[in-house]
Amino acid sequence: MSKPAKPVKPVAPGPKLNQILAALPPAQCQCLLPDLELVEMPLGWTMSESGDHVRYLHCPVSGIVSLIYALEDGSSSEIALMGNEDLVGISIYMGGDSMPSSTEVQSAGQAYRLSRKVMKHEFEQGGKLQNLALLYTQALICQTSQMAVCNQHHSVEQQFSRWLLMSFDRLYSSKMQKDGLITKARGSITMVNRTRLEAQACECYAAAKEECERLLPPSRAKH
Template sequence: MTKPIQIAAPDPRQNQILAALPKAEYERILPDLELVAMPLGWTMSESGDHVRYLHFPVSGIVSLIYALEDGSSSEIALVGNEGLVGISIYMGGDSLPSSTEVQSAGQAYRLSRKLMKQEFEQGGQLQHLALLYTQALICQTSQMAVCNRHHSVEQQFSRWLLMSFDRLHSDKMMITQEQISHLLGVRRESVTQTAGKLHKEGLITKARGSISMLDRGQLEARACECYAAVKEECERLLPPPKTRH
């Protein structure tokens, strides 16, 4: 009988915040980090939920989504392995008005609310990094609010693609144009037209349920200044990713 293939768990330090912790702090929380799958479409928390865990993604993308009473919604931030999900745990607000939904499947390590609050109250490097990430997240949500109000669909679409590819560390993603229209808060027809234009001009290639990036330089030229502004602020505030062999 063939034995099942054992798949090694990913290194928690694939998350940039965990990777930047001093050895003593990292080893203190390591036994309490629990690996969880983040399947596509999983709603990690709804608006107003009492958040029980802080998640440190090591792969995949989580979207923070704000919904209105009429049912319309828009993505207000993206989180990949550069950050964490669940800032209300240490910011003192208990819950957030936005929901969190997995946009691209991956994995994360989670830490319970109780243990995160204990670590935060010690005033160590985890507290410092969590607050820096919160500042970067505020920058991202503010910039995206301006972007959604003042920039064209092509600029928004290009900015969103670049931010997503950056967090996937890949030039291909599995997503539909309907999902993108939901995240951007625009009509599906607008996304279809924009994707078709960029495909025809050789910047991307699109297939059923997927988009690949062919020309990053030209895509950056089509994006608004919001992409560079968010990227530069994240790089200024957060530790660079560590290369592991």
């Protein structure tokens, strides 16, 4: 009798699936490897609350994380979407101990994380990582500003189209079909015609995307 086949362990995603890490010089990325820890980001996980002392910088390789601002009356607003193009936990290198916003996983995925101590040390050395982190922060500020304007001045349909495009941009495993805009089944949404969806969205999506592409390496803008 033949022996039963052993289960094949899934191959762990490489850190270069995060576009910021991918843009680092190979030697610098190699030096960071011992300090990069792959972690799961389950759906609904609150990575940090408003005012929390952030312990880790997360570099997502899949999934979507929302930056959320909550008001005293209990209402809240999503002010940014982050995925495999982004860094979660910028207060670590920007000099603050915390952020007034919280971060929550909207689509399950994985991320490589760096401890606060390691990231602060690497940032203080200057060089490419510092440069990318600062440019990324400027791009994030652009996104949050654009979303604030969008939420106040554009229709719900335009906002939803913009949100869908931003979400698919940040989903590493997103698929495209041929006809229509999107399909919806069993709680999932699939984009099936990106061109038409972009035409339906307001200018905020393109403005934020163009600024991101201007600031950061071309590899970061590829999806």
